[in-house]
Amino acid sequence: MRPRLRTEGGENTMSRTILALALAGSLLGLSAVTATAQEHEGPVPPRQKWSFAGPFGKWDKAQLQRGFKVYREVCSVCHGLKYIAFRNLEEIGFSEGQVKTIASEYKVQDGPNDQGEMFERDGRPGDYFPPPWPNENAARARYNGVPPDFSVLAKARSYERGFPWFILDIFTQFQEQGVDYIHALMTGYKDKAPEGVTLPPGAFYNEYFPGHALAMPPPLSDKRVDYTDGSPTTVDQYGKDVAAFMMWAAEPNLETRKRVGFQVMIFLIVFAGLLYFTKKKVWANAH
Numbered sequence: 001m002r003p004r005l006r007t008e009g010g011e012n013t014m015s016r017t018i019l020a021l022a023l024a025g026s027l028l029g030l031s032a033v034t035a036t037a038q039e040h041e042g043p044v045p046p047r048q049k050w051s052f053a054g055p056f057g058k059w060d061k062a063q064l065q066r067g068f069k070v071y072r073e074v075c076s077v078c079h080g081l082k083y084i085a086f087r088n089l090e091e092i093g094f095s096e097g098q099v100k101t102i103a104s105e106y107k108v109q110d111g112p113n114d115q116g117e118m119f120e121r122d123g124r125p126g127d128y129f130p131p132p133w134p135n136e137n138a139a140r141a142r143y144n145g146v147p148p149d150f151s152v153l154a155k156a157r158s159y160e161r162g163f164p165w166f167i168l169d170i171f172t173q174f175q176e177q178g179v180d181y182i183h184a185l186m187t188g189y190k191d192k193a194p195e196g197v198t199l200p201p202g203a204f205y206n207e208y209f210p211g212h213a214l215a216m217p218p219p220l221s222d223k224r225v226d227y228t229d230g231s232p233t234t235v236d237q238y239g240k241d242v243a244a245f246m247m248w249a250a251e252p253n254l255e256t257r258k259r260v261g262f263q264v265m266i267f268l269i270v271f272a273g274l275l276y277f278t279k280k281k282v283w284a285n286a287h
């Protein structure tokens with residue numbers, strides 16, 4: 001009879017090796033995430049309080065309307081809103097008549113007509129917001145680049161929070177990095193760069209922009225936009241309102257997503273409980 005080989009020691013050694021490699025990989029991954037977070041130049045944008053934050057967040061329609069006013073009077077000179085139709089403004093509290101009035105103040109290209117030519121007409125509720133420039137080449141010539149579209153910017157802009165915050169964000173459902181960053185950017189301009197910092201010609205110093213040299217001049221100033229609801233007419237308030245509006249433009253179905261997500265979680269919890277008690281009942285006499 002062959003002698004039985006003793007493998008317990010080898011198995012233990014192998015287990016310890018695998019565990020050590022797993023721990024090393026985890027530490028390497030965490031250090032990489034931390035290094036990525038540290039690559040963000042400048043201070044981390046301060047967290048703001050948003051009505052739409054958290055699993056039960058909802059839009060503050062008054063704030064969204066103020067944000068649209070800031071966009072329309074200040075930001076729309078350079079930035080488009082191409083994925084939003086005029087009729088979508090009814091979702092933030094504008095009446096049908098107000099939407100028709102707003103749409104009619106824009107010129108929209110249509111056609112071709114019977115002669116095969118394109119023409120301009122007044123906007124209608126079903127039209128999408130037209131761009132502020134004839135084409136992208138015209139934008140590049142005027143602004144030395146194409147200004148980003150506002151209807152996706154709040155989801156496209158973000159920053160790394162690093163370890164352990166990115167893990168906690170999963171459980172707290174923190175998804176407001178974009179609007180926090182936009183608000184910080186709007187309020188982060190400085191009259192002059194710190195000592196030892198040289199800006200390229202035509203650039204403006206912003207403490208939250210990566211590299212700090214921003215080609216866009218400060219768009220907001222106190223009392224630039226009139227509010228009729230008594231809200232403060234300050235750069236800080238303008239920044240919050242326009243950031244909230246941009247978040248709505250980027251994800252107009254946010255409330256529906258959160259409501260359905262909560263309902264699905266409740267269903268899964270109840271379903272898991274039913275499965276557990278069913279299994280317990282079926283296998284009660286199996287042993």
